[in-house]
Amino acid sequence: MIKVRRQKVRIGALCIAFLLLPVILFYFSPYLIVAGAFEGVVAGSAISFAVLFVLSFVLRRAFCGWACSTGGLQELERSAVDEPFAHPRANLLKWAIWVPWMSAIVSGAILAGGIHAVDPIYHTPHGLSVSSVLGLCIYLVVVAAFFVPNLFLGRRAMCHCICWMAPFMIAGGKLGELLRLPQLHVSSEPDLCIHCGRCDRDCPMSLPVEALAAEGRLGACPECIQCAACCDACPRDVLKLELGQHR
Ligand code: SF4
Ligand code: SF4
Numbered sequence: 001m002i003k004v005r006r007q008k009v010r011i012g013a014l015c016i017a018f019l020l021l022p023v024i025l026f027y028f029s030p031y032l033i034v035a036g037a038f039e040g041v042v043a044g045s046a047i048s049f050a051v052l053f054v055l056s057f058v059l060r061r062a063f064c065g066w067a068c069s070t071g072g073l074q075e076l077e078r079s080a081v082d083e084p085f086a087h088p089r090a091n092l093l094k095w096a097i098w099v100p101w102m103s104a105i106v107s108g109a110i111l112a113g114g115i116h117a118v119d120p121i122y123h124t125p126h127g128l129s130v131s132s133v134l135g136l137c138i139y140l141v142v143v144a145a146f147f148v149p150n151l152f153l154g155r156r157a158m159c160h161c162i163c164w165m166a167p168f169m170i171a172g173g174k175l176g177e178l179l180r181l182p183q184l185h186v187s188s189e190p191d192l193c194i195h196c197g198r199c200d201r202d203c204p205m206s207l208p209v210e211a212l213a214a215e216g217r218l219g220a221c222p223e224c225i226q227c228a229a230c231c232d233a234c235p236r237d238v239l240k241l242e243l244g245q246h247r
Helices: 002-019 021-028 030-038 044-059 062-066 069-077 088-111 133-145 148-153 157-161 166-178 198-202 209-214 229-233
Strands: 041-043 117-119 183-188 239-244
Touching: 002 021, 002 062, 002 069, 002 229, 021 044, 021 069, 021 133, 030 041, 030 044, 030 088, 041 044, 044 062, 044 166, 044 183, 062 166, 069 148, 069 157, 088 157, 088 166, 133 148, 148 157, 166 183, 183 209, 198 209, 198 229, 229 239
Parallel strands: 041 117
Antiparallel strands: 183 239
């Protein structure tokens, strides 16, 4: 019962985050951070990404599992189409996007002669993301970009392939690991496993949960979003979401 409730709370939180997207979209904009850098301005999205990076030292990718607006959209999409994502190599694509993007941000700040100002609502009139026809068009493009490809590639494909926020959290999680900080992670007792396959079936990131647990690699898996869906699906309590150091 507690397990069912935890997943209901999680999906509810993600749905609320999705409903807030018209307000908060620009605070996660990959474009505004670059535009701001070229003017020597720290935009709202730069602040958001910095916060996500620091939080991930301990929370790893829990933001993706519990609070991301586009994660909420993709979870809602699962009620209509719920095919697993079967292209693990495509996980590298987001790094191929992230590295040049970060290079553009750094180059912009250098060309601007450094940072001169911090403007959390940079190019966000009245602090609202969708406050004009242009804002609405950008919103619709983002929603389509995080919805349509999943129909062909599988659930949460965009988290795997293009999300520009995920690399911050993966890097932050690795740094926290190196610093030996306690981290939110899925611990496992593979000896108790009855190989029912429910964890693999329910994982929104389509991870081979049972195999990762058997190999002792689940706690540190960079694509795990700490959603606990596997823990809550497991009939033998093999898997647990815990805060602590992991192997
Ligand atoms: S392995 Fe478990 S906690 Fe990690 S993403 Fe998959 S279901 Fe969520
Ligand atoms: S859900 Fe639990 S018992 Fe079933 S395969 Fe996964 S870890 Fe094993």
